[in-house]
Amino acid sequence: xxxxxxxxxxxxxxxxxxxxxxxxxxxxxxxxxxxxxxxxxxxxxxxxxxxxxxxxxxxxxxxxxxxxxxxxxxxxxxxxxxxxxxxxxxxxxxxxxxxxxxxxxxxxxxxxxxxxxxxxxxxxxxxxxxxxxxxxxxxxxxxxxxxxxxxxxxxxxxxxxxxxxxxxxxxxxxxxxxxxxxxxxxxxxxxxxxxxxxxxxxxxxxxxxxxxxxxxxxxx
Numbered sequence: 001x002x003x004x005x006x007x008x009x010x011x012x013x014x015x016x017x018x019x020x021x022x023x024x025x026x027x028x029x030x031x032x033x034x035x036x037x038x039x040x041x042x043x044x045x046x047x048x049x050x051x052x053x054x055x056x057x058x059x060x061x062x063x064x065x066x067x068x069x070x071x072x073x074x075x076x077x078x079x080x081x082x083x084x085x086x087x088x089x090x091x092x093x094x095x096x097x098x099x100x101x102x103x104x105x106x107x108x109x110x111x112x113x114x115x116x117x118x119x120x121x122x123x124x125x126x127x128x129x130x131x132x133x134x135x136x137x138x139x140x141x142x143x144x145x146x147x148x149x150x151x152x153x154x155x156x157x158x159x160x161x162x163x164x165x166x167x168x169x170x171x172x173x174x175x176x177x178x179x180x181x182x183x184x185x186x187x188x189x190x191x192x193x194x195x196x197x198x199x200x201x202x203x204x205x206x207x208x209x210x211x212x213x214x215x216x217x218x219x220x
Contacts, residue, residue: 002134003115003116003117003118003120004029004118004119004120004135004136005115005120005121005122005127005132005134005135005136006020006023006027006119006120006121006122006136006138006139006210006214007122007123007127007128007131007132007135007137007138007139007190008023008121008122008123008124008127008139008141008210009123009124009125009126009127009128009129009139009140009187009190009193010123010125010139010140010141010142011125011142011148011172011175011176012091012148012152012172012176013143013148013149013151013155013172014141014142014143014198015141015143015151015198015203016123016124016141017035017123018203019123019141019198019203019206019207019210020121020122020123021033021072021121022207023121023207023210023214024120024121026207027118027119027214028118028119029119029120029121030114030115030116030119030120030121031069031121031122032069032111032114032120032122032123033069033123033124034107034111034122034124034131035094035123035124036067036069036074037062037065037067037110037111038094038097038098038107039085039086039090039094040065040074040076040081040085041061041065041094041097041103041107042085042091042093042094042096042097043081043084043085043090043093044061044064045057045058045061045093045097046089046090046093048061052093052096052097055100055103058100058102058103059103059106062103062106062107062110063106065107065110086156087161088156088161088163088171091175092171092175095175095178095179096178098125098178098179098182099178099182099183099184100184101183104185108131111124111131112131112132115132120132125179125185125187126185126186128140128189128190129185129188129189130185133190136214137194137213137214138190138192138193138194139193139194139195139210140190140193140194140195140196141196141198141206142195142196142197142198143197143199144199145169145172145173145176146169147198147199148172149168149172150165152172153165153168156168194213196209196210
């Protein structure tokens with residue numbers, strides 16, 4: 001039987017990471033943070049001084065990835081990079097390099113390797129449209145720009161980073177523009193995606209919506 005996949009896509013700070021992690025935990029499924037893969041490449045590029053348009057070097061860095069997602073942490077080469085990849089400069093770099101078709105093709109192989117029994121919850125921007133088009137459930141999660149900026153601001157403050165909410169809002173909109181208009185795998189809902197606006201919902205409410213949708217549609 002095909003290993004079931006729940007694909008959760010959406011823009012920056014829509015809450016898809018937290019929701020996907022909790023849904024995976026509730027179902028006993030594996031979890032894939034696809035955005036973390038691009039952020040890991042971005043961090044490696046920043047540390048090595050690789051420019052965002054050096055596609056050959058970016059692909060080489062991607063080939064060296066062997067990440068682990070454990071208990072909400074992201075590990076690579078024995079380093080806990082959970083907080084490092086969430087820095088704003090890393091996010092901006094990740095958005096810039098994500099436009100390269102060759103890099104996306106390299107990471108596509110890695111993303112699909114996470115599909116293992118008993119199932120997978122994968123979150124990102126093209127999980128339901130490109131990476132797992134046969135996903136059992138596809139969710140497109142969003143929220144208003146202002147709500148997403150406020151969430152990102154709170155997240156950064158809690159992690160000990162400084163932040164300016166006006167700058168965050170502008171950066172978020174710029175990322176959305178790049179993600180939605182890139183020529184390869186643009187950010188958009190799959191035609192058969194369940195669209196969910198989380199602006200007025202708590203994380204628990206969103207998780208419950210996704211679980212109810214999955215269980216309702218796919219439990220005999």
